[in-house]
Amino acid sequence: MRRATARRPLDAMPRQIYTAEYRIDTLPHTLRAMARGMLQSRYLGYRLAVRSIKGRYAKSAFGMFWDLIDPLILGLIFYGLMQARVIQPGDMGMPYALFVIYGLFLYATFTEALMEAVEVFGRSRGLLTQQKIPPEALLTAIFFSVGFNGLFRLAVMAGFSVVLQGIAVEQGQITLSVPGLLAFFALSPLIIFAGVSIGLFLAPFNAIYSDVGRVTRIVLTPLRYVSPVLWPIPATGAIGLLNYCNPLSSLIGDLRLLAVSGSMATPELFVGWCAALAVLFLLAWFVFHLAVPVLAERA
Amino acid sequence: MAGTISIKNVSKKYSRNAQAHLSYGMTDLWRALFWRPGALELRKDEFLAVQDVSFDLQPGDSFALVGRNGSGKSTLLKMLCGLTKPDAGTLILDGRVQALINLGAGFNPALSGRENIYNAAALMGLNRRETNDIFDAIVDFSELEEFIGSPVQTYSSGMKARLGFSVAVHLEPDILLIDEILSVGDHAFQNRCFARMQQLKKRGVTIVLVSHAHNSVIQLCERALWLHRGVPRMLGGARETVKAYLAFLEDAEAAKVEEANQSRSAAATTAAPAADAPKRASEPAEGLFGPIHTDGGDVAGIETWFRCGEAEADRVTVHNPVTIGYRFTLKRRVEDLNVTLKLFREDGLNLTTISTLNGDLVRGIHEGTVECEVLVPDFDFNPGVYTLVIAIHEGKSYLYRDVMKEFAVVGNDRLTWGLRDFRYQYRVQGEVAYDTTAEAPA
Numbered sequence: 001m002r003r004a005t006a007r008r009p010l011d012a013m014p015r016q017i018y019t020a021e022y023r024i025d026t027l028p029h030t031l032r033a034m035a036r037g038m039l040q041s042r043y044l045g046y047r048l049a050v051r052s053i054k055g056r057y058a059k060s061a062f063g064m065f066w067d068l069i070d071p072l073i074l075g076l077i078f079y080g081l082m083q084a085r086v087i088q089p090g091d092m093g094m095p096y097a098l099f100v101i102y103g104l105f106l107y108a109t110f111t112e113a114l115m116e117a118v119e120v121f122g123r124s125r126g127l128l129t130q131q132k133i134p135p136e137a138l139l140t141a142i143f144f145s146v147g148f149n150g151l152f153r154l155a156v157m158a159g160f161s162v163v164l165q166g167i168a169v170e171q172g173q174i175t176l177s178v179p180g181l182l183a184f185f186a187l188s189p190l191i192i193f194a195g196v197s198i199g200l201f202l203a204p205f206n207a208i209y210s211d212v213g214r215v216t217r218i219v220l221t222p223l224r225y226v227s228p229v230l231w232p233i234p235a236t237g238a239i240g241l242l243n244y245c246n247p248l249s250s251l252i253g254d255l256r257l258l259a260v261s262g263s264m265a266t267p268e269l270f271v272g273w274c275a276a277l278a279v280l281f282l283l284a285w286f287v288f289h290l291a292v293p294v295l296a297e298r299a
Numbered sequence: 300m301a302g303t304i305s306i307k308n309v310s311k312k313y314s315r316n317a318q319a320h321l322s323y324g325m326t327d328l329w330r331a332l333f334w335r336p337g338a339l340e341l342r343k344d345e346f347l348a349v350q351d352v353s354f355d356l357q358p359g360d361s362f363a364l365v366g367r368n369g370s371g372k373s374t375l376l377k378m379l380c381g382l383t384k385p386d387a388g389t390l391i392l393d394g395r396v397q398a399l400i401n402l403g404a405g406f407n408p409a410l411s412g413r414e415n416i417y418n419a420a421a422l423m424g425l426n427r428r429e430t431n432d433i434f435d436a437i438v439d440f441s442e443l444e445e446f447i448g449s450p451v452q453t454y455s456s457g458m459k460a461r462l463g464f465s466v467a468v469h470l471e472p473d474i475l476l477i478d479e480i481l482s483v484g485d486h487a488f489q490n491r492c493f494a495r496m497q498q499l500k501k502r503g504v505t506i507v508l509v510s511h512a513h514n515s516v517i518q519l520c521e522r523a524l525w526l527h528r529g530v531p532r533m534l535g536g537a538r539e540t541v542k543a544y545l546a547f548l549e550d551a552e553a554a555k556v557e558e559a560n561q562s563r564s565a566a567a568t569t570a571a572p573a574a575d576a577p578k579r580a581s582e583p584a585e586g587l588f589g590p591i592h593t594d595g596g597d598v599a600g601i602e603t604w605f606r607c608g609e610a611e612a613d614r615v616t617v618h619n620p621v622t623i624g625y626r627f628t629l630k631r632r633v634e635d636l637n638v639t640l641k642l643f644r645e646d647g648l649n650l651t652t653i654s655t656l657n658g659d660l661v662r663g664i665h666e667g668t669v670e671c672e673v674l675v676p677d678f679d680f681n682p683g684v685y686t687l688v689i690a691i692h693e694g695k696s697y698l699y700r701d702v703m704k705e706f707a708v709v710g711n712d713r714l715t716w717g718l719r720d721f722r723y724q725y726r727v728q729g730e731v732a733y734d735t736t737a738e739a740p741a
Contacts, residue, residue: 018381018390047421051407058409130401131422132381208324287332294331297383
């Protein structure tokens with residue numbers, strides 16, 4: 001016979017002390033709370049993501065299809081422009097269609113992760129004002145939600161690699177490296193990680209001033225054109241310097257090249273940016289963890 | 300010990316100004332990032348929503364927070380469940396805390412009841428396996444078996460509340476925080492909720508209840524705190540605290556009525572106002588107490604009085620004698636005169652009508668001045684604000700009809716709910732245990 005009530009583990013609910021003061025041993029205490037929150041919030045994060053995804057597509061006949069169609073149409077337009085020689089992206093070592101598809105899909109994943117994180121307070125307003133939620137649950141929900149969409153994009157990107165293989169070989173180009181593609185699958189969550197790191201850092205400020213989110217959206221549009229999404233970015237001059245300082249250039253460029261050829265152009269830079277983003281993520285998570293209780297009453 | 304709550308000198312401030320609220324938010328965020336506590340000093344446009352509240356609860360205690368809207372009850376409850384941080388003082392809670400602040404919190408309207416049970420349970424800390432264990436019991440208690448696969452957006456508010464409450468009470472909390480949520484749902488479900496809370500209480504669960512349903516407070520809670528504008532006004536037994544709070548409310552209502560009557564007396568210099576006379580400030584919306592006919596010109600010099608004892612009264616203590624009187628002059632010959640006095644509750648419910656048709660008391664008066672008095676020896680309406688309307692008829696036609704008086708009834712020491720406070724004798728096991736029939740008026 002099933003139990004009529006649920007008893008949670010005793011350690012799940014220790015003594016709770018709410019005070020205006022912060023604890024003296026704040027840093028170790030906060031770090032422990034962050035780690036504990038991440039471990040204990042996985043299921044809640046998953047449920048929040050499921051709730052968000054199912055809610056998003058509840059009244060849609062085509063569901064995920066709409067999220068895929070947007071970059072596909074944009075890719076088709078740019079492919080047409082390239083064919084008509086309106087744009088001349090130069091030699092990329094791979095079919096332009098594949099270059100654009102990988103670029104647009106990776107960029108779409110990055111922007112989705114970034115905006116999901118930036119707008120996390122606004123989206124969770126109802127919950128935050130009525131339920132005590134570990135900040136890490138909101139964070140894991142973003143990873144689950146963006147990761148779910150990202151899986152479909154990965155499938156489309158791999159599909160294009162396979163479909164375009166025959167044409168590319170005739171033209172002496174490459175489209176697919178199986179070990180590279182597997183490595184790409186393993187490393188592609190880094191693009192989500194990059195978006196979440198930057199977005200999470202901005203989230204507390206966006207909770208107070210929504211201008212932050214608006215500015216971020218505005219910046220994301222030109223960023224697509226100065227990143228190697230639709231065309232390769234020259235390595236020299238001011239644009240080259242900008243390219244060097246843009247983490248997306250390395251992440252998108254190297255991940256795409258890894259999937260297609262099995263190697264990266266600038267692996268050191270890629271690792272460097274990943275390390276920098278990891279530091280940014282830890283810092284942003286730390287700020288987020290402390291900010292949630294303060295901002296929950298203002299959400 | 301699980302279920303213990305200790306609150307010491309807790310205060311919380313908020314800002315009235317939305318823009319300042321944001322900039323203070325940035326300051327507070329900055330302070331939080333450097334682990335610096337917020338200062339209690341009030342900045343511009345800030346006020347103390349809760350001020351210096353202290354109390355202790357032991358396992359199994361049930362405690363109510365009462366007070367008017369905006370008195371700080373919900374703010375205090377939010378601090379208890381950790382949703383907001385105090386600006387001063389300390390709250391210590393031992394044990395699993397379950398907050399029922401909004402029964403539908405976390406529900407996604409597009410998802411089914413089943414999906415939402417898993418989501419709500421996850422929000423309350425349960426994993427899938429634990430939720431599976433209690434799923435049937437939740438659905439059973441909510442009585443929504445038939446609709447559990449339907450989207451929650453197709454549920455009524457009562458159904459949502461049933462589902463939310465059902466999830467919450469199946470988690471075996473040590474501390475249950477409830478914020479005015481049981482007003483939703485039908486009476487049968489409300490009764491089940493109270494029965495469930497009584498069960499939890501017996502099991503040693505500490506309950507903190509915010510409610511305007513004062514009978515529920517007295518039935519469920521032993522102790523209560525009355526908050527007024529964030530400041531504790533009384534902390535004591537639930538019955539005594541609710542009584543004191545209700546007396547305060549009655550006094551406040553009566554004072555408002557007195558004020559309204561004073562301004563009415565000052566404004567009304569003639570008995571039958573001219574057709575173009577401005578409406579009185581305290582005049583009810585037309586239709587709430589029936590039609591207003593003051594411009595017919597058939598009666599003049601209307602005077603009315605409402606006395607408790609010898610004096611004109613704006614407030615009456617229940618069970619006191621009341622005299623209602625009126626005097627007016629007929630300006631033409633009237634063939635079939637009758638007068639009705641109608642008593643309304645402030646929401647427009649007609650409680651009783653006293654008519655001269657019973658006995659044809661004034662039918663024989665055709666002209667001149669008419670003066671009558673009605674003596675009510677035991678005015679037994681429950682505390683509240685009431686309106687007396689006078690209607691002078693010729694046959695079925697109105698000669699005059701208007702609000703005559705607004706007055707307040709204030710209670711005695713007995714707790715009563717509903718419309719009237721009957722005099723009664725209560726016998727327990729054949730013995731008279733409580734007798735109000737011979738009570739002298741207060």
